Amino acid sequence: MKIFVDSAKIDEIEQAYSYNVADGVTTNPTLLKKAVEKLQKKGEKITIEDYIKKILKIAKGTPVSLEVTDSTADGMINQGKMLYKKFNSIANNVVIKIPVNPSFEEEIGKDFDGINAISSLSKEKIPVNCTLIFTPEQALLAAKAGAKYVSPFAGRIDDYIRSQNNISFKKSDYFPMDGWETDEEILEDNGIVSGIDLIAQIVEIFDIYNFKTEVLAASMRNARQVREAALVGAHIATCPYNVIEELLVHYKSQEGMKKFTDDIVPEYAKLITD
Numbered sequence: 421m422k423i424f425v426d427s428a429k430i431d432e433i434e435q436a437y438s439y440n441v442a443d444g445v446t447t448n449p450t451l452l453k454k455a456v457e458k459l460q461k462k463g464e465k466i467t468i469e470d471y472i473k474k475i476l477k478i479a480k481g482t483p484v485s486l487e488v489t490d491s492t493a494d495g496m497i498n499q500g501k502m503l504y505k506k507f508n509s510i511a512n513n514v515v516i517k518i519p520v521n522p523s524f525e526e527e528i529g530k531d532f533d534g535i536n537a538i539s540s541l542s543k544e545k546i547p548v549n550c551t552l553i554f555t556p557e558q559a560l561l562a563a564k565a566g567a568k569y570v571s572p573f574a575g576r577i578d579d580y581i582r583s584q585n586n587i588s589f590k591k592s593d594y595f596p597m598d599g600w601e602t603d604e605e606i607l608e609d610n611g612i613v614s615g616i617d618l619i620a621q622i623v624e625i626f627d628i629y630n631f632k633t634e635v636l637a638a639s640m641r642n643a644r645q646v647r648e649a650a651l652v653g654a655h656i657a658t659c660p661y662n663v664i665e666e667l668l669v670h671y672k673s674q675e676g677m678k679k680f681t682d683d684i685v686p687e688y689a690k691l692i693t694d
């Protein structure tokens with residue numbers, strides 16, 4: 421499974437690439453806003469354009485998702501083309517992020533604008549990462565429209581199931597992949613019992629119909645969820661930097677290191693010292 425860095429912070433992206441375990445980057449407007457505000461607070465003068473160029477160069481050879489901000493088909497197509505034209509020449513790795521359904525609650529008639537935009541950009545060979553996926557059928561339509569990646573938001577499904585059922589939680593809290601069982605039932609959202617279940621169902625459908633579209637597990641909240649995304653066959657997990665760090669931590673590894681270090685005999689240490 422590939423690991424993307426779910427961040428717009430240059431230092432985090434650089435760090436993850438320095439370990440040679442990063443296979444791509446996903447940004448979103450919220451992440452970019454946070455990263456730029458942090459720099460502005462420090463008094464640094466960098467334009468958002470230069471900032472994006474920096475990210476693209478660090479991730480050279482691996483895909484970087486940049487999200488559109490419009491919510492109409494025409495607007496998203498124009499922005500997608502502009503982003504691609506402006507930035508793809510930097511490192512040839514731009515992917516355009518398009519929401520599967522850009523409607524706000526009160527809007528009617530825009531449900532297919534995302535699918536139209538995906539289809540139009542894909543026909544022009546502009547790779548698309550279809551985002552904000554919360555059902556397998558949304559993923560199916562995005563794949564049919566030609567998306568290169570679909571991004572189901574695992575963590576946000578778990579958040580939703582918990583908040584609908586008045587369960588308090590912290591963002592990083594683990595949610596069982598087989599669902600949250602009460603005395604009477606397994607909690608669910610329209611047949612989806614967890615974020616990982618959503619990913620598993622999408623992977624299964626894509627396998628049955630041989631879709632080439634890759635499943636990019638997004639909204640990852642902890643290391644165990646990344647493990648489960650891998651177990652159910654996600655092609656990629658995009659992880660915030662703190663989750664990437666968490667992938668390596670275990671108490672017994674630390675304890676073992678201490679014990680081995682305490683037990684080094686000087687003669688052995690001398691053998692391997694220059």
Ligand code: E4P
Pocket residue numbers: 426446447448551571573575576638639640658
């Ligand atoms: C990545 O493409 C998504 O925008 C991101 O994973 C969302 O994560 P969040 O639900 O933690 O905000």
